Amino acid sequence: MQKFIEKAHYVLMLPSLIITMVLVNQSDKFFIFIGQLTGWLSYIFAAIIVLNSFQRKLLVYLLFFLVISTKFLSILSGSSSMETIYIICQNTLFCIAGTVVAFLKPDMMYKQIMVFCLLNVVFMLLQITGLGGKPIMIFTTHGEGYVAPEMTLFKEEENLNYLLIQGRPAGLTQANIILSLIIIFAIAIHFSRQHHVFRWGTILLSLLITLSMAKMAYLGFIICSLIILIYGQFFQKIRILMATGFIFIFILIYSLLFPGLAAVNLSKETIDASIFLRANDIMFALNPEYLSVESKPFFEGTSYFYGGEEGEFVSGIASAVTKVYNNLALFITGLVILFLLYLTGFRKLKSKFPSIKLKIITVLVVISIFPVTHPIWPFQIYWFFLGYGLLPFYSYIHPRFINNQICRES
Known part of the structure; x- marks a missing residue:
């Protein structure tokens, strides 16, 4: 005690x-x-x-x-x-x-985040299938919020009442986008880890990425994979390649069990909307007069966020740009200086603790x-x-x- x-x-x-x-x-x-x-x-x-x-x-x-x-x-x-x-x-x-x-306490943090990911998988399965009923959505605030889920097993798109809270489940968090933050952090520390790795961790994270259907989770995995494949050791590269294979397998199983959800989540329209909502958002922030004059997306024929309150954005980068817009050149100069200081500090730290450079x-x-x-x-x-x-x-x-x-x- x-x-x-x-x-x-x-x-x-x-x-x-x-x-x-x-x-x-x-x-x-x-x-x-x-x-x-x-x-x-x-x-x-x-x-x-x-x-x-x-x-x-x-x-x-x-x-x-x-x-x-x-x-x-x-x-x-x-x-x-x-x-x-x-x-x-x-x-x-x-x-x-x-x-x-x-x-x-890297081992403690690793264990905590992996256990939380495991709990999320259980909740997400109950949310996606609808087997958990309305109580399983108690913390969900995105999409339709706290409503009763639909039964989705083997339902085609035309027979499915698509609910975002099931297509993009939040697990034990309040929103799918927040869950994706936890997922990409777990991805980063699991696949960059050298010792005392949970053997079931690679399968768990592959399943979690698939069930979340969060584009950020997939992007985080892709970026992590590139870093590991370039800088990682042989066993780390094998781990990331195994995860890639598991993700493809789980996507196939997901498509067979939930054809309606898969048809919506993996459609070109959904992926394009996810990308261009943010891309247009950032361009609007960099060109504040454009939207009021043109009233159309910056990238022609794509989705864009319009109708929110003034200063409200989908992307965090867009909201940050608006804060520093009048001093953007000074802000970028500061970032460059910080980056150079970071590189110098990284070299110092790498010489003393070479084993943690990949994780950093x-x-x-x-x-x-x-x-x-x-x-x-x-x-x-x-x-x-x-x-x-x-x-x-x-x-x-x-x-x-x-x-x-x-x-x-x-």
Whole structure:
């Protein structure tokens, strides 16, 4: 019991973030209250993790104070600028905590994310088939929301009342697009992993990708595959090739069991809509006058998002562009500088911990592309995941959690 208490902040960090993310996005006030409660607990867990990992504790206390104070000030003032500052402070805290947990407790994080993926597969099967009934949709907020699912087994498209909550199930999360974030993170850490890999993990993730029918999950897998095939070791390449084979097999089985769902989800129209909704969104953000003048998609003959509130976008990249549009050149210059610093830090870190270089690259690239699909910026769990990919930046400040690891390995 004492050992659990000593490491409880590590063990409960990821679960608290998942629970918070799911519950605060519900319409039921009780769920929202529980989500807010676990949200504040996740702040405490993150603060303890960061506090124990850095020698300059005053800066950690200052960061935690800024998170709390800017949150209350944003609520009291209703200022969007204060809300932005709060989000930046919050994201910084969880990003650092994610780095520490991933660096010090990689096995624990791997086990937690894989168990959560396994639970999601069970829920998704019940949601897709309709066998779970309405209660199995209790956390679903996308598409049709909390409604009774249809029976979909062996139903052709013309006989099927297609529901997005079944065609694109959310599992234990609130929306399919959020589930895809967890899937691509699991993909990145599983296929880049060298030792102590779950043998059933490759089959599980292949099935999860197929059942989700999330285009981001497929894109994340493709990008991860390319990185592994170029930079990975032989056994990692074999693992990714096996997964590719399993995905093709599962898609075939999916098409046989759910012909109606497959006909919609795998159609050219659906895939094109998923791509061009985001592509048009980003182009509208880069050309703000275009939509009001032309009132048509930037890419002729494609789907586009129009009719939402001002400043509302499908893509997170589009929403970010609007924030920095007036200083876009300065923003891009800053990104280039950060990239060069990152490369230098990566070389330093690679020389000390060569075994983690592939995981850093994979997580950074796969997680970094996610905002193309969704404005994920305020979600703490996104920055927690991204933390591992940003590990090279810490080579400049030599924090305690890295120095201690160097001492143990030297």
